[in-house]
Amino acid sequence: MDLLEVLHLDELSHGLANLSMFPYFDMAHYIVSVMALREQPGALEVSRVSPLACWFSSMLFCFGGAVLSGIMLAEPPVAPLSNGTSVLLASIIWYLVFYCPMDLVYCCAALLPLRLVLSGMKEVTRTWKVLGGVTQAHGKYKDSLLVMIAIGWAKGAGGGLISNFEQLVRGIWKPETNELLKMSYPTKITLIGAVVFALQQTHYLPVQKHHLMLIYTIFTVVNKSRMMLTGSSASPFAAFESAIYKTLFTGSSPYAALTDEVTKACIDNGTSKMTTSPTTTKESSENGVSGKHTPVSPNKGRSGSLKAKEESENTETTSCKKTD
Amino acid sequence: MDLLEVLHLDELSHGLANLSMFPYFDMAHYIVSVMALREQPGALEVSRVSPLACWFSSMLFCFGGAVLSGIMLAEPPVAPLSNGTSVLLASIIWYLVFYCPMDLVYCCAALLPLRLVLSGMKEVTRTWKVLGGVTQAHGKYKDSLLVMIAIGWAKGAGGGLISNFEQLVRGIWKPETNELLKMSYPTKITLIGAVVFALQQTHYLPVQKHHLMLIYTIFTVVNKSRMMLTGSSASPFAAFESAIYKTLFTGSSPYAALTDEVTKACIDNGTSKMTTSPTTTKESSENGVSGKHTPVSPNKGRSGSLKAKEESENTETTSCKKTD
C-alpha cells in the first residue's frame, strides 16, 4: 500500500513539476493580484483619475517579483515587459477587473467558490516562482545560500516586498510600515519556501526537487484555502515564531517585559514622532558616531535612561510608559 | 509643386537627421532645464545651503533620461558622468544660472525671445533622445514594442518621471503626485513620440524615420512656441484624451458620475489622508488577500458601500460626498 501511495505521489509530483503555468495558472495569478489591488483603499479612485497609474500598479502587482529579482541580480527590470503575451493577458485582466460594464468580472471572481479555486491556482504559481528564483541565483552564485534565499524570496513575494513603492505610484506613502517590519502571511510562506528550496538545491535537505515542490504546493494551497474558508488570518507558524523570538531575541533587557503588542504600538505611534524629536542629536551615519555616544548602562540604570528616552519620544504612547 | 515641396522637405528631414546635438542644442537643453529647476519653489534656498545638492539636482534635470533608461536596461546609471565634456558644459551652465554676479545669465535667458529660441532647440533634442532610446531598446529587445516605448519615453522624459526622487535630493517629498497620476505636457508629448517611433521601428507605421523625425520635431517645436507665446497650458490632446477616457475608462460604475475635477480633488485631498485612515485593515499584499475581502456588490448597493468607504476615508472631501 505504502509503495503504491508513494508511486502515485511520485507520479503526481512529476506531473506537477512538468505542469506549465501558462496560461491558466498565470491567469489565476493575474486575476487574484489585480483583485487584491482593487480592494486596496483608494485604488478605484486612482483607476478613474489615471488609468495609466492604475495599469502600472497592476503590472507591479503581477510582475513585481520578476522586477525585484531582476534589480537584485542587475538584470534589466524591463525584461518582464518583453514577454508580450503575458503582459497582454495581464492587461486584459486588469481592464476587465477595473472597467468591465456592470463590474461583471470582479463580482463573479469575488464569489467564494471561484475565488477559492483562483487563489489555490495562484499558490501553485508561487512554487514555480520561488523555485525559478532559487535556480536563477544558483546559476550565478553557485554556493551562496543567502543569495539563493534572497532571490527566491524576491521572485515569489516581490510585489509585497516593493509595496511601499507600488503605493507611491498611486500617490500613497506609508513609511511607517513595510514587509520587513510587519510580514504578511504570503511573504512569510514565500520566505520559508525560498529557504527550503535553497537548502534542497545545495543538498543540505535530502529531498528530491519534485517531491519538495509537491509538499510545498500542497501545504500552501491547503493553508490558503483554510484561511479563506474560516476567514481566519492566524498564521500556522505563530507558535513556532513565538518560541524562536522568546529564545533568541529578548535577552535580559527591560524590553523583555514589553509584550509584542505594546512594542508594536510603540512603533505604530512612536516611530513617526521620533523624526521630530529634539533628542535625535546623536543620530549618526553608517561610518561611526560623530563624537557623541551614549552607552546604555546595564539593567536598572538602562531601564531609567530608556524610560526617559521613551518619555521624551513617545509622549502619547502611555502603554510604553506603564510597562517600562 | 508637390514634388518640389517633397524634395525640399526630404532634404530638410535628412539635414535634421544628420544634425549634431552637441554643442548648441545640448547647451539649450541644459540652460532651459537648469532654469526650470531654478524656478521650482525652494531651489534658490537649496543653492545657497548646499551647492552640491543643487548641482546634483541640476544634473538629474539635465541627464535624468539617460540615468533612468540606464537603470531600466541594467546599464550603469553613472554612465552619463563619464561624458566629461557634457557634464562640464552642464556644470558651467548650472553655475552661471545660479551664481552669476548680478544674475546676468538667468535674466538674459529668461527674456521671452531668447527663451523661446532655447525652448525650441530643447524640443529638437527631445526627438533625438526619444529616438535614441527606442533604437537602444530595439538593439536589446528586437520585437518588444512595449520595451521600446518604455525606454524611448524614459530617455526623453526621464527627468520628469523621476521628479519625486529629484525633489528628495532637495529635501522635498510630495508622494501625493507623480507624472503617472498627473502627466505634464512634456511627459505626454514624449510618450506619444516614443509610441510613434517604436511603431515606425517595428514597421507598423509605414513612414521613413527621417520624415517622422521632421514631422515630430516640427509638431513639438510649434506647440511649445504656441504655449509660450499665448501663455496657455492647454494640451492639444485634451479632446482626444477626453474621448478615449469616456469610451474606455468609465464603464457603468457610479464613478461615471464623478467629474474629472472632483475625482482629482479626491486624490489631491484624500489620498494622503488615506494613509492615516483606520479603515485600511483590508490592505493586502500582491500575493492575495490575507483572508478578508469585501466583494463590491453591483450598482446601487455598491454606491452605498463605496459611499460609506469614501465617507470614512475622505471626511474632509465634501465634494466626493455630494457627488456620490
Place this chain on the structure above:
Amino acid sequence: MDLLEVLHLDELSHGLANLSMFPYFDMAHYIVSVMALREQPGALEVSRVSPLACWFSSMLFCFGGAVLSGIMLAEPPVAPLSNGTSVLLASIIWYLVFYCPMDLVYCCAALLPLRLVLSGMKEVTRTWKVLGGVTQAHGKYKDSLLVMIAIGWAKGAGGGLISNFEQLVRGIWKPETNELLKMSYPTKITLIGAVVFALQQTHYLPVQKHHLMLIYTIFTVVNKSRMMLTGSSASPFAAFESAIYKTLFTGSSPYAALTDEVTKACIDNGTSKMTTSPTTTKESSENGVSGKHTPVSPNKGRSGSLKAKEESENTETTSCKKTD
C-alpha cells in the same frame, strides 16, 4: 635622518598597503557600524519588534558602500551577500550588540578606550574601500575622473549616502534632510579621499599610491581620535569650506545677506512647508516650463519678489523676513 624617516615611512606605507582588512579591521568596522545603528532613535524598539528588519538595517550599515557602488555600476547589489564569511561575521556581531544577555558586548565596546581603538581601525578600512571603489571604476571608465570619484565616494560612505532608505527599512522617513544637503563628517572625509585617490590614479597627483594611503589613513585616524577624545564635532575643513563658499557660491544676490544659519533655518522649517504652499503653481518638470515662468528681475526688484515669495512660503520663519 630624513632618508631614514622616509625609509621607515616607506616600509610602513608598504606594510599598510599589504595589510589584510579581514578579519580584525572588518570586525571593527562591523562593531562600530552596528553600534552606530543601535544608538539611532528607535533602533532598539525595531530590534524587538522585527529582528529581521533590524538585521537588514545592520547589513545596510555594514555593506551599504558595496551595495550602492554595485547599483551605480550596474553590478548585482546582492553581491555582498555572496561573501558568506563576512555576512556571517557581521550577523554574529549584530546579534551580540543587540541581543547579548546583560548587554555585555555593547557596554564593553562602548567604553571609550576600546571604542577609540575600534573607530581607528574602522578608519583604516575606509582607505581600503575608497581605493577599492576608485580602482574598480578606473577599470571600467579609464579616463573618467568624475566616475572614479563617485564610485570611490559611494564605496567608502555608501551607508551614509543611502541613509534615507536605510531608515525607511526601520519605518522612519525624513525627507527634509540627506547627506547631500547636510554632509556629515564621515561623508566629507570620504569625498576628499575619493578625490585625492582619483587624482592619484589619473596621475594628476604625483604621489605614489601607498604613500597616499598612509597619509590619508593617518589623517583620518588622527582626526577621528581627536574628535572622540575632545567630544568636538567641529570639522577640520570648516575654514576652507567657508572660504570656498564665500568666494564661489554667494554671488551678489540678496541671498549673500543671508547668513548660513538663517538659510539653514529656512530649509529646516520652510522646505517641508513648501510642499503645501498654494504658490507652487509654477512648479515645472525637467522638460521645460509648462508655459508660465516668472523671470526674476535684478537686485532690488528681485529682493522684493523674493521677499514676497519667502513671506508666502515661510510665514513661520521670521528670521528670513528680518534678514531680507
